[in-house]
Amino acid sequence: MSRTVVRETRSLDHMYDPTFVSAAPVDHNKLTMKALSTNYERVPEAANYFSELKNYPRATLRPAKGKDNFIPKYVDPSWHPNTEADSAATMVHGADRFKYDRRPLVKMGAFASGPGPQLVMYDMQRTGQTEYRRPTQQVLISDGPTRTVGTQSMYRESEAQTVPYTPDFVATTPAPEILTLQNLTFDNGLPATLFEVKIIERTRQKRIFEQMLPPTTDEFSLAVRAQLLEQQEFKEWAERERQIVSLQERRLAMVKELIAEREMNRKVTNDAKIDRLRVKKAEEKDRLFASTQYKKIKLLRKMFSARVTALSRNTRPEAHGQTVAKYQDRASSVYAPLTRYGSIPDTHTGNIEIQPADLKSYSKLLQLERTLPASVFLPGEIRQETLIPEIKRQDVPIVNALNEAMQGMNAESERRRMGDMQPMGDTAAFKSPHHESSPKRKNKESAGLEEQAPEDEEKMQALLLLQRILRGRAIQNRMFEGKEKRLDLIEELRAAEMMMASERPEDKEAKEALQAKIMEEDAEDQIIGSVVSKALDDLSKELERVQELRRIDAMMKLAERERRMRQASEGGRRQAEERLRAREDEIFRQVMKDVHQGTVDSYLEDILTNAVETTARENAMAEAKAQAAKINDVVDSLDKEPEACVRELVGSFIVPHAQREIIQRRITLESKRFIDAARDSLDTTMGTVENELRARELKKDE
Numbered sequence: 001m002s003r004t005v006v007r008e009t010r011s012l013d014h015m016y017d018p019t020f021v022s023a024a025p026v027d028h029n030k031l032t033m034k035a036l037s038t039n040y041e042r043v044p045e046a047a048n049y050f051s052e053l054k055n056y057p058r059a060t061l062r063p064a065k066g067k068d069n070f071i072p073k074y075v076d077p078s079w080h081p082n083t084e085a086d087s088a089a090t091m092v093h094g095a096d097r098f099k100y101d102r103r104p105l106v107k108m109g110a111f112a113s114g115p116g117p118q119l120v121m122y123d124m125q126r127t128g129q130t131e132y133r134r135p136t137q138q139v140l141i142s143d144g145p146t147r148t149v150g151t152q153s154m155y156r157e158s159e160a161q162t163v164p165y166t167p168d169f170v171a172t173t174p175a176p177e178i179l180t181l182q183n184l185t186f187d188n189g190l191p192a193t194l195f196e197v198k199i200i201e202r203t204r205q206k207r208i209f210e211q212m213l214p215p216t217t218d219e220f221s222l223a224v225r226a227q228l229l230e231q232q233e234f235k236e237w238a239e240r241e242r243q244i245v246s247l248q249e250r251r252l253a254m255v256k257e258l259i260a261e262r263e264m265n266r267k268v269t270n271d272a273k274i275d276r277l278r279v280k281k282a283e284e285k286d287r288l289f290a291s292t293q294y295k296k297i298k299l300l301r302k303m304f305s306a307r308v309t310a311l312s313r314n315t316r317p318e319a320h321g322q323t324v325a326k327y328q329d330r331a332s333s334v335y336a337p338l339t340r341y342g343s344i345p346d347t348h349t350g351n352i353e354i355q356p357a358d359l360k361s362y363s364k365l366l367q368l369e370r371t372l373p374a375s376v377f378l379p380g381e382i383r384q385e386t387l388i389p390e391i392k393r394q395d396v397p398i399v400n401a402l403n404e405a406m407q408g409m410n411a412e413s414e415r416r417r418m419g420d421m422q423p424m425g426d427t428a429a430f431k432s433p434h435h436e437s438s439p440k441r442k443n444k445e446s447a448g449l450e451e452q453a454p455e456d457e458e459k460m461q462a463l464l465l466l467q468r469i470l471r472g473r474a475i476q477n478r479m480f481e482g483k484e485k486r487l488d489l490i491e492e493l494r495a496a497e498m499m500m501a502s503e504r505p506e507d508k509e510a511k512e513a514l515q516a517k518i519m520e521e522d523a524e525d526q527i528i529g530s531v532v533s534k535a536l537d538d539l540s541k542e543l544e545r546v547q548e549l550r551r552i553d554a555m556m557k558l559a560e561r562e563r564r565m566r567q568a569s570e571g572g573r574r575q576a577e578e579r580l581r582a583r584e585d586e587i588f589r590q591v592m593k594d595v596h597q598g599t600v601d602s603y604l605e606d607i608l609t610n611a612v613e614t615t616a617r618e619n620a621m622a623e624a625k626a627q628a629a630k631i632n633d634v635v636d637s638l639d640k641e642p643e644a645c646v647r648e649l650v651g652s653f654i655v656p657h658a659q660r661e662i663i664q665r666r667i668t669l670e671s672k673r674f675i676d677a678a679r680d681s682l683d684t685t686m687g688t689v690e691n692e693l694r695a696r697e698l699k700k701d702e
Contacts, residue, residue, distance in 0.1 A: 177204075202239070206232075270559060277555065285548070331489060338481075398470045406463060413456055 014020045014031045022028045041062060180203065184190050187478040192200075213228060214221040313329065326332040369377075484491065 238599065270563070274555065274559065278552070281548075281551065285544070331486075331493065336486075336490075398474070399467075402467060402470075409456075409459055 012035050014022055014028060015035075020029065043062055044059045045051075045057065048058050181200070184192070184196065189196050209228075213225050216222050216225060312325075313331075326334050328380050330336075386521040451458060
């Protein structure tokens with residue numbers, strides 16, 4: 001069902017309706033853009049149908065032609081209304097007109113002293129503002145014999161005056177020679193040099209030669225004129241070649257100068273680079289020499305201090321009574337006492353045994369405990385550095401065994417005891433400090449003494465005695481091991497002491513001979529050392545000088561090699577550029593040649609191809625028409641004989657159908673034969689199976 005849509009206006013009603021009035025040009029443009037935003041259609045261009053270029057499009061777009069969306073023919077689509085405001089809108093009329101007029105305050109005749117009225121004119125512009133017009137006056141010009149029309153300005157800058165002013169002229173009948181130099185201007189031939197003078201002279205000779213040429217009145221004069229002109233042309237070409245050669249020579253000289261300047265700059269740069277490198281290497285050498293000297297002095301100082309230390313150790317500090325030296329020397333009697341002096345404990349206070357009366361009875365011990373402060377019974381901090389490392393403690397197994405024995409004894413005493421009394425002392429006191437959980441053990445519990453049985457106290461005393469004996473034995477073993485380890489040193493010290501203490505003449509002579517030999521060896525070592533050190537110093541300096549010379553020589557060789565390589569690469573690059581330029585020129589020449597020849601070939605090939613295709617198409621159409629005519633004749637002749645048509649129809653439709661039926665019947669019979677054979681074999685198998693089953697059932701029944 002169709003539906004009628006009624007619109008208030010049409011799309012382009014503002015264009016082709018003479019009574020339509022828009023409020024403003026902007027509204028007109030809006031309506032135009034809205035109308036042109038309808039559907040567009042592509043209009044193909046026949047001339048550019050197969051074009052792929054942007055400037056030759058294959059099709060253009062235009063609004064689709066509908067009932068009301070086409071532009072009328074009398075409307076120019078490229079017309080645009082004037083969007084500027086109307087100038088008449090700014091014109092001032094009415095009562096405010098006087099505000100835009102004023103009378104000048106100058107007196108009459110102040111502008112000029114000539115006759116005639118002086119008028120001041122004002123004009124209202126489109127912008128609504130007034131513009132002042134210069135006062136006009138009537139100039140009376142008298143017709144005289146001469147009149148100055150214009151002169152050259154005298155107020156221009158001299159730098160801007162490049163080409164002098166040349167007034168117009170009228171040439172007389174014999175043209176002056178200076179008029180032939182009009183093409184020479186400043187910076188283009190003027191001021192004239194020797195080159196311009198030669199050109200002027202050649203031009204003058206050419207004019208004289210042209211005046212002396214024979215006229216072209218007869219054939220002989222014409223031939224002579226042509227011969228002379230040819231000779232003159234050869235002369236001009238020879239002069240031109242000479243100028244080209246001189247120009248090339250001048251350019252070649254400039255190129256040589258530039259190359260020489262470049263080589264000089266490069267040489268200066270290379271020399272500066274070599275100087276900088278030499279200074280850098282010299283600074284590195286000085287730094288290395290200074291560091292070597294510093295290390296040498298440091299090593300000599302260490303050797304001297306080591307020698308002084310060794311000499312101080314070889315002397316016997318006991319003979320001089322130096323107490324500090326005794327304690328500094330680990331081989332002195334302070335650390336390794338002589339065995340003939342008896343047993344010397346680690347501390348001299350160990351010889352003093354204090355057994356106060358308060359510690360002999362339990363009651364007095366309790367009384368002493370009450371009088372002492374609580375801080376006395378707290379164990380002190382055990383420092384890690386005072387502990388003996390585990391690898392040096394040889395009494396660890398013994399202490400462990402004693403601890404185990406002490407634990408067993410405590411357990412046995414607890415079994416005997418009926419009360420809740422605990423044994424005196426703490427087993428942790430007999431433990432090795434290495435079994436503690438931390439190096440700094442702190443016990444916050446207060447110590448106390450409890451009542452013990454007499455047999456436990458005796459056992460405790462026995463254990464303490466055994467511990468002291470074992471510890472003393474361990475110290476003796478450690479001292480014996482130290483003596484065995486330093487037996488050579490001890491023997492040496494004993495031999496030196498015996499020799500020094502001996503007063504026999506043989507020992508004195510041997511001692512003096514040994515000292516003399518040592519002094520001689522020291523003197524020889526000093527002399528040889530000074531000579532060898534000086535020789536080594538000279539050799540090292542010579543070696544450094546030779547190495548520096550070799551380094552500089554190697555640097556020069558490297559610089560020369562680099563320069564040659566750069567020259568070779570530059571020469572190769574120039575040759576490559578020349579070959580590339582020649583190849584590009586040849587390619588351009590061949591391309592230009594091939595382009596013209598290829599254009600002609602392609603044009604001829606297109607013509608021949610079109611001709612061949614057209615001829616082949618025409619021949620094919622003719623042959624097709626002839627073949628169609630023959631077929632039509634045969635069909636027409638067959639249509640004229642109905643019996644033949646019936647026979648052909650029967651042969652085409654009925655006979656093939658009968659043949660298909662026969663083939664289908666044969667296939668059915670063949671398949672039926674196989675089906676019957678399968679059924680027979682299946683019946684035989686089923687009968688055999690049934691017989692076997694029956695026989696089994698009969699056997700079971702029996």
